[in-house]
Amino acid sequence: MQEKEKYQKLKDIIQVYLPSDVSVDNIQPSSNFISELNINSANLVDIILDVEDAFDIRLENEDMNQMQTVADALQIIDSKLNG
Amino acid sequence: MTHQEIIGLLPYKKPFLFVDELLEVTEDGSKGSFTFDRNLDFYRGHFKENPVTPGVILTECCAQIGLVCLGIYLMRKEELEKSNILIGMSSSEMEFLKPVFPGERVTVVSKKIYFRFQKLKCEVQMYNAKKELVCKGTVSGMLKIEVDG
Numbered sequence: 264m265q266e267k268e269k270y271q272k273l274k275d276i277i278q279v280y281l282p283s284d285v286s287v288d289n290i291q292p293s294s295n296f297i298s299e300l301n302i303n304s305a306n307l308v309d310i311i312l313d314v315e316d317a318f319d320i321r322l323e324n325e326d327m328n329q330m331q332t333v334a335d336a337l338q339i340i341d342s343k344l345n346g
Numbered sequence: 347m348t349h350q351e352i353i354g355l356l357p358y359k360k361p362f363l364f365v366d367e368l369l370e371v372t373e374d375g376s377k378g379s380f381t382f383d384r385n386l387d388f389y390r391g392h393f394k395e396n397p398v399t400p401g402v403i404l405t406e407c408c409a410q411i412g413l414v415c416l417g418i419y420l421m422r423k424e425e426l427e428k429s430n431i432l433i434g435m436s437s438s439e440m441e442f443l444k445p446v447f448p449g450e451r452v453t454v455v456s457k458k459i460y461f462r463f464q465k466l467k468c469e470v471q472m473y474n475a476k477k478e479l480v481c482k483g484t485v486s487g488m489l490k491i492e493v494d495g
Contacts, residue, residue: 305436
């Protein structure tokens with residue numbers, strides 16, 4: 264899977280959980296899920312579960328702790344896919 | 347953990363405790379009952395001259411029995427203490443099928459959908475004393491243990 268394709272897939276997942284005052288255009292690799300995209304911790308769990316299904320990987324608690332930004336998520340996805 | 351210990355760890359008290367008895371708790375779900383006291387304050391206003399248990403209260407009852415009691419059981423930390431369990435309901439989607447009147451006893455049955463990353467999501471069903479389904483839906487919440495305050 265190309266990087267661009269992974270990024271798009273992740274964006275599609277995140278988009279579902281964005282609060283109404285945050286637009287899709289706000290999603291950037293550097294975006295912090297909680298402080299910039301206004302995603303709460305319960306929805307962050309939903310994003311993780313959707314990521315697991317979409318990429319057929321399994322994330323652990325420490326992965327969630329490290330997942331602060333969209334770029335962090337992409338890096339974790341990469342490491343699981345190559346792991 | 348005994349059923350009574352779980353009830354003892356609940357962070358609620360009257361008039362906002364909606365669990366009388368916990369009947370079953372396993373890895374996969376929980377079951378408990380509650381009787382709505384006729385003197386509960388909200389019946390004075392919901393509705394005028396026609397007391398019916400509000401849907402939000404039925405949802406709360408489902409969440410306390412189905413989500414919080416089950417969550418405490420699943421966390422099963424020996425050092426669990428009332429003061430350091432943090433609970434927040436994060437979403438609910440309910441359907442209300444029959445009214446619940448003052449004095450009625452209801453039974454809530456909950457099935458775990460998942461408990462991961464401190465989020466518990468359950469399918470809940472509430473039955474009246476005639477075993478009729480009165481409401482059903484899904485509730486989710488975040489459960490955390492605060493370490494060292």
